[in-house]
Amino acid sequence: MFIKRLWGYNKILCGFFTAFIISFIVINYKWGVVATPVQQYGMYSTVFYRADTQTVYMIEADDKMINCAGISLTERDILQIYPEDYEKQKPVNDAAYQTMRNYIKYTGLLRYMQYDKYSNRIGDKIFTDWYKVQVEKIIKSPVKTLKVYKQHFQWKLNKLEPVDTLTKLTYLGT
Amino acid sequence: MELNRTHRKNLAVFYFCCFLISYCWLFFNGWLFSQLRPVFFLNKLDLSLNLLFLTGIQSTLGKNHYLQLLLDIVYIVLPLLLVISVNRKAQVYMAILHSLFSLVYALLLSSFTPLSILGFAGWILLPLVLIFRSERGFYFSLNSMRYIFLLILISTGLWKIRAGGIFNPEEMSGILLKQHAAYLVHAPGDWFTNCINYLVIHQNLSYLLYLMVTLAELSFVIGFFTKRFDKVLMLVFLLFVLFNFLLMRINYFAWIAFLGCLRYAKYREPGSVKT
Numbered sequence: 449m450f451i452k453r454l455w456g457y458n459k460i461l462c463g464f465f466t467a468f469i470i471s472f473i474v475i476n477y478k479w480g481v482v483a484t485p486v487q488q489y490g491m492y493s494t495v496f497y498r499a500d501t502q503t504v505y506m507i508e509a510d511d512k513m514i515n516c517a518g519i520s521l522t523e524r525d526i527l528q529i530y531p532e533d534y535e536k537q538k539p540v541n542d543a544a545y546q547t548m549r550n551y552i553k554y555t556g557l558l559r560y561m562q563y564d565k566y567s568n569r570i571g572d573k574i575f576t577d578w579y580k581v582q583v584e585k586i587i588k589s590p591v592k593t594l595k596v597y598k599q600h601f602q603w604k605l606n607k608l609e610p611v612d613t614l615t616k617l618t619y620l621g622t
Numbered sequence: 623m624e625l626n627r628t629h630r631k632n633l634a635v636f637y638f639c640c641f642l643i644s645y646c647w648l649f650f651n652g653w654l655f656s657q658l659r660p661v662f663f664l665n666k667l668d669l670s671l672n673l674l675f676l677t678g679i680q681s682t683l684g685k686n687h688y689l690q691l692l693l694d695i696v697y698i699v700l701p702l703l704l705v706i707s708v709n710r711k712a713q714v715y716m717a718i719l720h721s722l723f724s725l726v727y728a729l730l731l732s733s734f735t736p737l738s739i740l741g742f743a744g745w746i747l748l749p750l751v752l753i754f755r756s757e758r759g760f761y762f763s764l765n766s767m768r769y770i771f772l773l774i775l776i777s778t779g780l781w782k783i784r785a786g787g788i789f790n791p792e793e794m795s796g797i798l799l800k801q802h803a804a805y806l807v808h809a810p811g812d813w814f815t816n817c818i819n820y821l822v823i824h825q826n827l828s829y830l831l832y833l834m835v836t837l838a839e840l841s842f843v844i845g846f847f848t849k850r851f852d853k854v855l856m857l858v859f860l861l862f863v864l865f866n867f868l869l870m871r872i873n874y875f876a877w878i879a880f881l882g883c884l885r886y887a888k889y890r891e892p893g894s895v896k897t
Contacts, residue, residue: 454765465769493784495785496787496790500796500799504803520651521873524805540665541664608806
């Protein structure tokens with residue numbers, strides 16, 4: 449048996465290996481908080497339905513809509529994911545900060561866990577400027593006016609159909 | 623045949639090649655810190671990330687271009703130094719340093735970008751295969767990593783059972799819509815859109831794909847009992863990576879580096895063969 453031979457070779461390595469396996473099983477069973485990023489893999493295991501609402505961002509640079517199907521995967525990720533991430537960064541970071549305080553306190557380092565470190569000091573202008581640069585890189589041309597819209601879609605009659613009208617993002621755009 | 627120093631060198635070179643491809647992918651897609659210059663981060667319920675954040679590096683990183691550049695350079699230099707130092711005294715220190723730095727880099731990059739930290743697992747774990755200089759140490763660390771890799775794959779399959787995805791006939795259709803919503807909306811008549819639409823409409827077919835992937839992940843349990851099928855498992859994994867890229871557009875190519883463990887685990891423990 450491998451673990452027996454490992455114990456015979458090096459008890460410390462065997463201890464680390466066993467600890468990793470046990471913590472991996474415990475963390476995977478418990479879910480929730482992760483100890484390290486290499487200890488939990490459950491991608492696309494939760495339940496998804498065809499009727500789930502999908503959010504799509506429409507980016508208009510100088511009155512011209514960018515076709516997200518005509519750009520690379522990375523570029524699409526930048527255009528589609530960052531507006532959503534920016535929108536949720538404050539609530540997500542605040543919630544994570546509150547939750548993780550309960551775990552950090554066991555390390556004795558809680559006094560170093562100041563709120564400022566765990567939140568972004570960023571305003572809409574900084575994000576808009578950064579996003580505009582990304583758009584310019586993607587379309588390879590300077591952008592004077594940038595508008596970003598959000599729209600929700602649902603699978604109906606064998607295709608994705610809009611369920612609301614385009615909503616212009618107030619925090620992003622020039 | 624016993625595992626030897628040449629195998630270790632070959633494994634390190636294979637690892638470095640995989641790392642280099644992964645780094646080039648980051649570079650050519652503009653995902654490196656110094657290229658993207660991200661301005662905000664997202665925290666996660668991850669203890670190691672929150673311990674790292676205690677240092678305040680995330681605040682400095684968002685503003686300091688030189689720090690971004692430094693991290694990007696160190697990130698490529700360390701695996702290079704590791705592969706150079708293999709079978710030398712410095713190998714052990716380089717392996718530990720590279721693993722720790724990869725952890726820090728991956729934690730930061732995945733909190734500043736939408737990149738999943740899972741894509742960096744190999745660069746955090748695999749250098750640890752080289753933390754022993756002796757041949758026997760290499761044998762045991764290599765085989766330990768092989769078991770960890772198998773466990774990770776099996777756990778992804780088990781999670782699909784535990785979280786309920788496998789019991790949902792609409793699962794794959796729902797996943798495809800979530801994954802490709804922007805594409806489907808922007809290119810309604812495109813060939814890829816038609817393929818995805820076909821799979822979404824024919825949910826039994828798409829569910830069959832999901833079921834096959836789950837079974838493929840669970841099939842890695844056989845590696846716990848025998849090494850005889852490691853070549854088959856390698857092939858299954860390569861198909862899994864390819865399938866993920868073609869249909870899901872998810873890049874798991876970095877995980878191919880783990881196959882080095884399966885490739886070299888077939889060799890015997892040094893000193894075990896009596897002459």
